[in-house]
Amino acid sequence: MKNMGSWDEGDWIAVIALLVLGVFLSIGALIAGSKKPEFAGHPKGLYMLFFAEMWERFSYYGMRAILIFYLTQHWLFSDSKSNLIYGAYTSLVYITPVLGGYLADRYLGQRKAVLFGGLLLAAGHSLMAVEGVGGQNDPTINVFWAALAFIIVGSGFLKANISVMVGQLYRLTDIRRDGAYTIFYMGINVGAALGTILVGYLGQRIGWGYGFGLAGIGMLAGLVVFVLGKSALKGAGEAPAPLSRSSEWTLYAVGLGAVAVIWALVQYQDVIQNLLLVSGILLLGYVVLVxxxxxxxxxxxxxxxxxxxxxxxxxxxxxxxxxxxxxxxxxxxxxxxxxxxxxxxxxxxxxxxxxxxxxxxxxxREDHARDRMFAILFLIALNPLFWGLFEQAGGSMNLFTDRYVDRGAVPASIFQSINPIYIILLAPLFAALWQWLGKRGKEPSAPAKFGLALAQMGLANLILVWGAQAFGIAAMTPVIFVFLYYLLATTGELCLSPVGLSAMNRLAPTFVASLIMGAWFYMTAVGNFVAGKIGEATGGHGGEMSKAKLLEIYEMFGWIAIGAAVAVLLVSPIVKRWMHLDTLRDRDDGLAGIGEAEPQAAGVHPEPKGA
Structure with a gap:
């Protein structure tokens, strides 16, 4: 145990995070102990879901913060291979919620799907703590692949459904719904920020097993909150129709079978690339024909x-x-x-x-619905470039921060908390900004916001490159440029992800709404895989990342993003006309919660619900 007088910056950040976590847990205990059905004007079920999701995000983002270091330093994969594994893993995380949402909507109900997904996630995070001796020849690496598979499938069942339950606590016309999602959204980002700091600190300072173990404990805590808070849900998230015990267990067996398939798949990244190609041809081809x-x-x-x-x-x-x-x-x-x-x-x-x-x-033949689909296809096509650059955060950018940034005594993984902290601070400002501009008729259109998002992501890359080059390749890069990089990446994220999700919901015809949402998240998954390929390129021919090579790749893609942004902004008036917003009409969306999506999270884009 360190003497307080010898604590460094990393120690103090971890202690502050622990204190913040204690404050939130105290608030949770206060709410749980209250005998009133509501707290601060909202049903207690909202806060139960808040803390369950906070712990899930705590575990997921904590594990994500140290994954690239675990791959390079413990299992001894090259930088290139580690980035590719990271990209394959995160791409699968964004595909499985489509299946999880479908099974919940049709058969299981959201509550049981979340519970099953949470159990898989807890198992996965616990297995991550099984280190072995390290190196690719260690048989324990198969436990690592299994851990990733459990987390991928568990995310599919949980992430696709828990926020639907938030909507089901309120009537469609309830004016508290937006406020409820704001509160829930806070839980996502608080969990993400605290998880990256505490899990990252333990993983890099004390031992991998301690970091992953804490992530597993966090997931178990979320499960306990979810189970004990069942009564507060007031029936939200139950199955659409009674399901026989044998049918229910068959669905669970399907989930476990999916774990086995993913265990084999995640080890062969080229196969994942081919599957993305084939499924992309079928999905996008069908959307175009429709x-x-x-x-x-x-x-x-x-x-x-x-x-x-x-x-x-x-x-x-x-x-x-x-x-x-x-x-x-x-x-x-x-x-x-x-x-x-x-x-x-x-x-x-x-x-x-x-x-x-x-x-x-x-x-x-002129057709407004078709024009809107063309606008949707245009927006969807921009996903891979943006997320391919944005998701460098957990891969090559993490390695760059660890090796080439003057970060003092702060573990590199803790810098992954910058994005969720920026999200917490900036999201309300962006919401107010769009509203303020909208009242004056000056709010940018959705395609224009996409262009701004690409411009900010490109500028983030270029500022990092220029800052690193200004101080010399041989010198450590000042940490201010890392903060500027994440600031611009976050503002770009706020211009694209929530805006894109809203556009998909508004523009898609009802009979293909789930198909369009699936296409959106498919292209997000492609973007994550592209991120792995970009990260792989930073390793050069030898597979080990150099500062010069990374800056070369970042500069190239920075200018590509800027060029794409200019092109998008130039054609945005045309795409806006395709949207035909003047002829859009409200429609009956059925039950509360159906077709809704998870609010914007730190580095994690909204998830499909009932796709």
Missing amino acids: ATFQLPYGSIGAGPRSRVNVALAGLALMLFLPLALILGLGIASGPVALGLAPAAWVALFGFLLLLGVMVVEKMN
């Missing part, structure tokens, strides 16, 4: 010359989508300039052919 033909004519092939155009669109998709996705996933490694030039021309031809078919069909 938007171009089914919406205006009622069915694919019903309109004049539609059969010919459908065939041409199919050919275009075959030429463009596979190659475009290959180029998108592989661009970080630089193969475009080296050997994919013919593929790039074929992809361009396919894109122009597809664009031509869409233009011809638009000229044949």
Whole structure:
């Protein structure tokens, strides 16, 4: 035990985080001890969900903060391979909630899905604490892969459903709903900030097992809160229809079977890339066909010359989508300039052919619903670039902070708390800003906000590069540039993620709303995998990251993001017209909570509910 007089910055930050956690737990005990059905104007069930989600985010973000260091320092993977594993892991985390939301909506109900997901997550975080002797030849590494699999599948069942239950505590017309999600949102980010600090501190200062063990304890604490607070839910999150015990256990068996599949899958990142390609072709291809033909004519092939155009669109998709996705996933490694030039021309031809078919069909028949789908596709297509850069935070940026930043005695993983802290401070300001601009008719459109998000993410990269270069490659980079990087990344996140989610909900036709939400999160998953590929590129040919190579990659993608931002801002008036906001009408969304999404979290984008 250190003498207080010898405490350094990292020790003090951890102690402050512990005190803040104690304050929140005291508030929780006060609420739990109250005999009134409400606290501060909201049902007690809201606060139960607040603390359950706070602990889940505590465990998830705490583990995420030290994962890249665990891969490089304990299992001795190269920097490139570690970034690729990190990207594959986070991409799967964003795909599984689609399945978890579906099973909960149709069969299990949100409460049992959350409980099952929490158990899987607790198992996964506990298995992460099994260290072995280290190195890739240690058989204990199979326990590590199993731990990742449990966390991935558990996230699918829990993250997709817990915030739906927040909405189910209120009527659709209840004016307290926005305030409720604000409170819940606070729990997400408080958990994320405290988890990165405390788990990161223990993991890097004392031992990996202690850090991951604390994450596991956090998840178990969340489960205890959730189970003990069942009565406060007042029936929210129950199954849509009675389910037999055998059927229920069959669904749990499906979840465990998914763990086994993911255990095998996460070890082979190339397979994940191929699955993303195949599923992307099918999903986006179907969305394009629905938007171009089914919406205006009622069915694919019903309109004049539609059969010919459908065939041409199919050919275009075959030429463009596979190659475009290959180029998108592989661009970080630089193969475009080296050997994919013919593929790039074929992809361009396919894109122009597809664009031509869409233009011809638009000229044949004006349809507002189809135009909105085109706007949706435009916004969805920007996800991989933004999240591919943003998610460097837990990978290459984490390694850069550890090795090349003058951070004093603060463990590098603690810097992962900057984003959720910025979110807590800035999200209310952004909400007020949009409202203030909206009242004056000056609020930017959704596509313009996407352009601003890309510009800020690109600028974050460039400022980090310029700051590091200004002080010399051989010198340690001042920590202020890390804070500036995360500030711009966070403001970019606030311009894109909540805005994009709102646009998907507003613009998607009811009969394909879940499909569109699935496409949104699929492209978010692609963005996470792209992040792994970009991080892999920072390792260069030898696989070990150098400061010069990282700055080179960051500068290249910084300018790519700035260029994309300029292009998006230039075409944003056209995309805004496609949205036809003047003809949008309110619709009956059914029960409270259905189709809602998780509020913006620190570095974690909103999750689909009932997709």
